[in-house]
Amino acid sequence: MKRLLFVACLLSSFCGIAQSTAPVPTSSLGNYVLVIHGGAGTISKDQMTPEREKRYHASLNKALQAGAAILEKGGSSLNAVEACVRVLEDDPLFNAGKGAVFTAEGVNELDAAIMEGTTLRAGSIAGVRTIRNPISAARAVMERSEHVLLTGKGAESFAKEQGLEIVDPSYFYTPERWESLQRAQKRDSLTSAGTPNRSAAALQEQRISRYGTVGAVALDQQGRLAAATSTGGMTNKKWGRVGDAPIIGSGTYANDSTVAISCTGWGEYFLRLVMAKSISDRMEFGRQPLQQAAEELVMRQLPALGGDGGLIAVDKQGNISMPFCTEGMYRGYIKKEKSTGMLQTETFIFK
Amino acid sequence: MKRLLFVACLLSSFCGIAQSTAPVPTSSLGNYVLVIHGGAGTISKDQMTPEREKRYHASLNKALQAGAAILEKGGSSLNAVEACVRVLEDDPLFNAGKGAVFTAEGVNELDAAIMEGTTLRAGSIAGVRTIRNPISAARAVMERSEHVLLTGKGAESFAKEQGLEIVDPSYFYTPERWESLQRAQKRDSLTSAGTPNRSAAALQEQRISRYGTVGAVALDQQGRLAAATSTGGMTNKKWGRVGDAPIIGSGTYANDSTVAISCTGWGEYFLRLVMAKSISDRMEFGRQPLQQAAEELVMRQLPALGGDGGLIAVDKQGNISMPFCTEGMYRGYIKKEKSTGMLQTETFIFK
Numbered sequence: 001m002k003r004l005l006f007v008a009c010l011l012s013s014f015c016g017i018a019q020s021t022a023p024v025p026t027s028s029l030g031n032y033v034l035v036i037h038g039g040a041g042t043i044s045k046d047q048m049t050p051e052r053e054k055r056y057h058a059s060l061n062k063a064l065q066a067g068a069a070i071l072e073k074g075g076s077s078l079n080a081v082e083a084c085v086r087v088l089e090d091d092p093l094f095n096a097g098k099g100a101v102f103t104a105e106g107v108n109e110l111d112a113a114i115m116e117g118t119t120l121r122a123g124s125i126a127g128v129r130t131i132r133n134p135i136s137a138a139r140a141v142m143e144r145s146e147h148v149l150l151t152g153k154g155a156e157s158f159a160k161e162q163g164l165e166i167v168d169p170s171y172f173y174t175p176e177r178w179e180s181l182q183r184a185q186k187r188d189s190l191t192s193a194g195t196p197n198r199s200a201a202a203l204q205e206q207r208i209s210r211y212g213t214v215g216a217v218a219l220d221q222q223g224r225l226a227a228a229t230s231t232g233g234m235t236n237k238k239w240g241r242v243g244d245a246p247i248i249g250s251g252t253y254a255n256d257s258t259v260a261i262s263c264t265g266w267g268e269y270f271l272r273l274v275m276a277k278s279i280s281d282r283m284e285f286g287r288q289p290l291q292q293a294a295e296e297l298v299m300r301q302l303p304a305l306g307g308d309g310g311l312i313a314v315d316k317q318g319n320i321s322m323p324f325c326t327e328g329m330y331r332g333y334i335k336k337e338k339s340t341g342m343l344q345t346e347t348f349i350f351k
Numbered sequence: 352m353k354r355l356l357f358v359a360c361l362l363s364s365f366c367g368i369a370q371s372t373a374p375v376p377t378s379s380l381g382n383y384v385l386v387i388h389g390g391a392g393t394i395s396k397d398q399m400t401p402e403r404e405k406r407y408h409a410s411l412n413k414a415l416q417a418g419a420a421i422l423e424k425g426g427s428s429l430n431a432v433e434a435c436v437r438v439l440e441d442d443p444l445f446n447a448g449k450g451a452v453f454t455a456e457g458v459n460e461l462d463a464a465i466m467e468g469t470t471l472r473a474g475s476i477a478g479v480r481t482i483r484n485p486i487s488a489a490r491a492v493m494e495r496s497e498h499v500l501l502t503g504k505g506a507e508s509f510a511k512e513q514g515l516e517i518v519d520p521s522y523f524y525t526p527e528r529w530e531s532l533q534r535a536q537k538r539d540s541l542t543s544a545g546t547p548n549r550s551a552a553a554l555q556e557q558r559i560s561r562y563g564t565v566g567a568v569a570l571d572q573q574g575r576l577a578a579a580t581s582t583g584g585m586t587n588k589k590w591g592r593v594g595d596a597p598i599i600g601s602g603t604y605a606n607d608s609t610v611a612i613s614c615t616g617w618g619e620y621f622l623r624l625v626m627a628k629s630i631s632d633r634m635e636f637g638r639q640p641l642q643q644a645a646e647e648l649v650m651r652q653l654p655a656l657g658g659d660g661g662l663i664a665v666d667k668q669g670n671i672s673m674p675f676c677t678e679g680m681y682r683g684y685i686k687k688e689k690s691t692g693m694l695q696t697e698t699f700i701f702k
Contacts, residue, residue, distance in 0.1 A: 120656065122622065122623050126502060127502055146619065147619055148619045149622065150593070151477060151503065151592075152503050153591065154589060154590035154591025154592070238508075238509075239496070239501045239508060239509040240502035241498045241500070241502075242477075243500075247500075247598060248598075248601070248622050249622075249625030249628060253625070267499075268497065271499040272599065274599060274600030274604070274628040277625040277629065277632070278632065281629065281632030281636055282632070282636055284636075284637075285632055285633055285639075286636035
């Protein structure tokens with residue numbers, strides 16, 4: 001299912017499982033590309049209604065417009081991905097910021113990362129409970145500290161010192177996520193956690209509860225790449241669990257010489273595969289095109305290990321890839337080609 | 352400065368900045384290799400005394416022997432690297448476990464990671480204050496949870512549930528590290544943190560305070576690779592800062608098809624370079640030998656970004672690399688060749 005909002009030139013290759021455009025001309029300066037996701041596997045076709053679908057498309061488009069407005073004016077990919085992710089964090093439909101899932105303790109613990117491809121600078125935060133927009137805290141870590149990764153209460157103190165908006169933990173409460181936690185805890189009390197013989201249905205439900213991340217990647221008019229990811233993690237997570245979202249090289253990576261990537265899925269498997277850097281390195285050292293490298297990791301290696309999920313990527317030439325091996329992935333892109341003036345925008349939920 | 356303990360066959364190539372052995376025969380089954388480090392850049396030649404040097408060599412050898420005893424009997428590389436790191440964690444000479452540096456709040460916060468190259472399973476913990484041997488907690492995360500990375504108090508609860516040894520935070524106190532914290536805080540109160548115009552001497556002192564990690568990598572008689580890293584992080588660290596040590600792909604990585612790596616140095620730069628996975632991917636997709644890949648990252652890309660440090664690595668053929676761009680790196684190896692019965696053991700501090 002896809003929704004076409006404004007497409008001056010629709011490329012049929014965008015309709016597949018893993019979309020990719022033809023390369024833009026070598027001289028891509030002046031063009032821009034923005035790709036976003038709102039999580040993979042969080043919803044099944046059975047549970048989707050036309051009205052609900054409409055809300056997701058509208059939310060994805062709102063985020064795309066926020067980023068595109070920056071890119072259109074010649075702004076940086078870094079500003080664009082942060083702006084997109086802030087919109088998605090503020091939207092309770094997605095598992096990041098407002099709308100984040102609950103931990104086993106009944107609180108919301110948020111993780112985020114951002115990376116700038118030109119300088120390889122990066123910033124991340126993990127396990128924070130009071131920062132309204134974790135992605136902006138990650139950016140502050142990158143730009144206003146000597147560090148890359150700050151965690152827990154320490155990260156919250158840093159964000160407060162930097163003047164970021166601090167909210168009461170209750171800000172993140174949404175009734176839908178609270179109910180998800182109740183269902184997850186009931187399910188877990190019925191099944192013995194960690195045992196391999198849970199029912200297929202329970203496993204499927206548990207899988208769905210793992211996913212939910214938002215992210216954005218962009219190529220700006222100056223040819224700079226950036227990536228940003230933000231998440232509330234897994235429903236009912238325990239023990240201060242952190243997934244791939246805030247980990248540079250796994251859930252988030254950008255390098256102007258290759259690609260910008262933001263992942264979503266069963267974080268543990270993305271960590272073990274060092275997902276984003278693996279794709280970048282296949283492109284750099286294996287001379288693989290983005291699409292081939294991304295599909296190898298997401299459609300083959302990830303399920304082979306037992307995981308699933310998806311990712312969004314844009315390479316230095318403006319090629320887009322959005323592979324996923326789950327039932328759906330909220331996603332969309334805006335692409336502007338300077339030479340022709342063509343602007344493409346699409347959002348998708350299922351394959 | 353190096354100390355030769357028992358060398359049946361000394362290869363001159365072990366004396367350089369970045370040591371490497373000639374490849375072992377293609378059929379390396381029955382051979383084993385173990386390499387360890389105790390941190391890079393934590394000490395300068397001026398401050399070293401013959402007596403102090405002797406203590407370091409003895410400690411490195413004790414750790415090597417603990418791991419080699421396992422490998423000699425046909426045990427797994429995973430068991431060997433855990434055993435080595437436990438010895439180094441229990442030794443107050445090194446910045447990991449007992450002997451960890453203090454945070455700005457005057458506590459010890461420990462990070463560790465372990466990875467098994469055969470299965471790509473991995474486990475990490477970050478920011479824990481009460482687990483005597485963080486490396487064993489990382490292994491428990493890998494083997495007894497569905498997760499890869501656990502943090503803070505949650506990770507401590509998990510370790511306790513798993514029956515790992517829990518200690519009072521005061522266990523980690525050592526007078527030397529406490530004095531380092533006092534010096535660091537005095538230095539930081541005299542210089543404006545984050546400003547680029549600190550004196551060269553202050554910067555050098557601050558750099559030295561960043562390093563200190565222990566790690567081990569091994570290739571066992573069955574050809575399996577494993578890597579383990581443990582650290583107390585940076586002296587005077589704030590805001591829940593986490594470095595590269597517990598991050599799979601950055602400070603720690605193992606993959607039977609390429610290499611096992613454990614890093615030490617200025618963690619932020621290792622995170623941005625996704626150090627360990629970058630080397631593995633250069634070997635896998637760029638067909639670079641270990642030594643070339645490791646030197647490119649450690650001797651060129653790391654200093655080019657402004658960072659420094661070193662790493663230890665062993666590839667699937669048993670080749671060793673131990674490059675570093677600091678004044679010294681505590682390190683050593685044991686290598687057993689089945690066909691000749693030769694056993695080599697060396698430990699080093701400076702170049």
